[in-house]
Amino acid sequence: MIAEAGLVALWLAAALAFLQLALAWFGLVGGKDELLEAMRPVAVTQGVLTGLSFLLLITLFVQSDMSVALVATNSHSMKPWLYKVAGTWGNHEGSMLLWVTVMGVAGGAVALFERALRRDTHMATLGAQAAISLGFYAFLLFASNPFARLETPPPDGQGLNPLLQDPGLAFHPPTLYVGYVGLSVAFSFAVGALLTRRVDAAFAKAMRPWVLAAWIMLTLGITAGSYWAYYELGWGGWWFWDPVENASLMPWLAATALLHSATVLATRDALRAWTIMLAVVAFSMSMVGTFLVRSGILTSVHAFAVDPQRGTFILGLLALYIGGALALFALRIGTVREGQQFELVSRETTLVINNLLLTVILGLVLIGTLYPLMTEAFGHKVSVGPPYFDRIVGPITLVLVMFMAAGPLTRWRKDRAKAVGTRMLVPAIVLVVAFVALGALAWGRMGILPFLGLTVAAAVAVGSVAPLWKRNLRRTPLFNWGMVIAHLGCAVSLAGMASDSAFTVEKLVAAKPGDTISTAGWTLHFDRIVPVAGDNWTALQGDMTVSRGNGAAVAIHPQSRFFTNPPTTTTEAALLTRWDGQLYVVLGQEAEQGRWQMRIWWKPFVTLIWLGGIMIALGGALALLGRERRGWVMKIRKRRAMA
Amino acid sequence: MTRTLIWLPLLLFLAFFGLFASGLLKPDDHLINSRLVGQPLPAFSLPAAASDRPALDSTEFATGKPRLLNIFASWCVPCAAEAPQLLALKQAGVEIDAIAIRDARPDVDRFLTRYGNPYTRIGLDARSTVQMALGSSGVPETFVVDGRGKILHQHIGDIRADDVPDILKIVKDAR
């Protein structure tokens, strides 16, 4: 019954999306703004129905209802409770249902909470949101029904890919999805503005919080995904420039650029066409990413739910929506003035350069990711991997973060070069001092990129907090705090990345129980190998004690895990976090004479990478809260004044 | 200028669309072919992998008669699956030499007793060194080498029954 109810809810939601689209059409063509009031409940109900349908699917997974095909192929009755829930989105159909749910709920939220937008633009936006949703409802209902039943249910189910049986799965995909799909709102706003020819500061102000919210979730999702890959794959790497990783990075780059160009549009009423373009590109990148991941046209370590047929469907949707939006852009944008030009020394200029660099990085990641596909069309197989991206994207990123620190130190409209110079004096001194000091200490012992990375990180960290200098901290608006923390987070993350590549110590050994290994100031005693069993796995576990200097000994337990449903072996690294880094120990294969292969890494300050990611997201959240709170405060004041 | 420029994003998108569509349409091909096809066999000399077959040396290929060089391993399941096809090729008069990858003599002996032995010589490549030198990326693989020691063809994966005529033809043409 539950499965049928879920399906009915989904069909109803699709019908409401159709109604929403129709209402928008009649409202816009007939110039009837009051239809917006009719659209609000429709959009909200649609959001509620999609949410309900998703909750019902979770219920089916928790109950292990093996008569539902999706549950039978992706779950197992012996699986721990958390992974039963997480299993809901650990597969194609479930994750597409999550996709439409986020889309539906976001649409409902736009209908309910958005009050700043002009009514006709609001209608067009909701209409656009309904139009994209319809495509994905069709995909779900006709090509990937998550509620399909089996005639003869199996007793236990086939189980979930063990790599996915990890707390990371409970958190990473939903967050990333909310971000990915949240960008559909920006897309709908852009289409709405183009349709009603209202691309102005008010529009940018209305759009910005929605972009910010999606961007926060994307940041968190990517940070979590990177950490997940770091400890789960067992090779000590946290970013591999793999196609799937790039697919998640591209929407983030576009959204970051959009966030800043929307600020220029909101403040100075310029960069109109550019902002619209970025809003379209951001969601396009979400769809392209989903296409690349699902279609399997590129090989990836993280390949997920690959099926060319689904790829075809997604490609169709891609052509319809992105092609449509870009055609609309070309037809309409000619009527939009681009706005004023900028003074050379002004915050606008730094933001435009920031946008340029972010977009160039986005373009390079896109080209690098797809290049093997292009050459294959000419019968030539190539690989574009970390060395290319590091060498090309790395230096551009360093320039980008320097402009990032410079932006807030520059005034809007017009600034004096000398005044800017004075404000940047301290960061500049830090840059030079760090360069000289680090160069004297460690020249030739690390690569040029990590070296520059550490230097720039130090200067940018100081530059990021410089806008707070001489300000009354208690009266500093919350969104300024948000900006400072997010920018500081970038510097922190950069420092972590550079430190990891500059200072990591790697040790590979084949050790017997009883052996003692020392590396990078750590002493590791290999006590024994014991078999252990979990709910749905068994493992060989290495019992070890590690200590540093005269410090207390700590027990760690890296494992080599064996799952039976489906049969797979995974390595569970042991991570020991200290304030100045992480010890990463992996138990490998059995070697000759009772020895075991072990990989040990000491990674100084590697945790800063993810700490920085969290700071960036936190900064975004503070900015969102700050802006929204100011809106509420002003509304309350207005109401009081009227009373 | 601006008039045409605003259509550029759409054109770029269409180019990407074409690329994606071609990526979907092309057959799934993750095989990495050896670049040495058409070139002389690299020089190598391997010890015997089986008790009743001699060792393998690259000089034994330039003897005027085309031969197959099969890359296999006793621990590889598809290798067992292609054994009947190799026996059929042997029946048809094709000389087959082999390299056993990352293997041990007792295991190879057991494999050959169980699945048959179509090989004239078998070399043991315990560290995949010769496999790398050949540009081979897995097991099983089969190279066709002509009478002057030149690699003519590489077959990646197990030889199925319907591959046998093609391989026979390549060997025949090489004479």
Place this chain on the structure above:
Amino acid sequence: MKRLLALILLVFAAPALAQTALPPAPYADRQLDDPALEAKARDLMTTIRCLTCQSQSIADSNASLAGDMRSEIRQRIAQGEAPEHIRAWLIQRYGDWVSYVPTAAPILWPLWAAPLVLLFLGGLLVRSRIRRRRR
């Protein structure tokens, strides 16, 4: 009981998953004694693509062929062979695909030119937004 059964299964099932009958090659997971040579080998290994994996370098792979390749590379580096010579040797056999560093083959020229072209076009776009002279 189920756990015990699973443990027994584990002990017997492990060899069935193995990709080889032999222990790993000598230098597959053993570092060279000279840290400078090991660093050289490591830099090369992280840029050679694993042939039997999805999308990983041989430095990040459990595949046995990747292990043999690591061993081969370490031994060659220890004998004084230059990393780029080894890369060329591998490309000669497996094609450009095997190197994660895109080579200088003509088909890869556009890839190397991409950053310059994009930065140049972007620069033009930015210049059009900035006022030349103060009024």
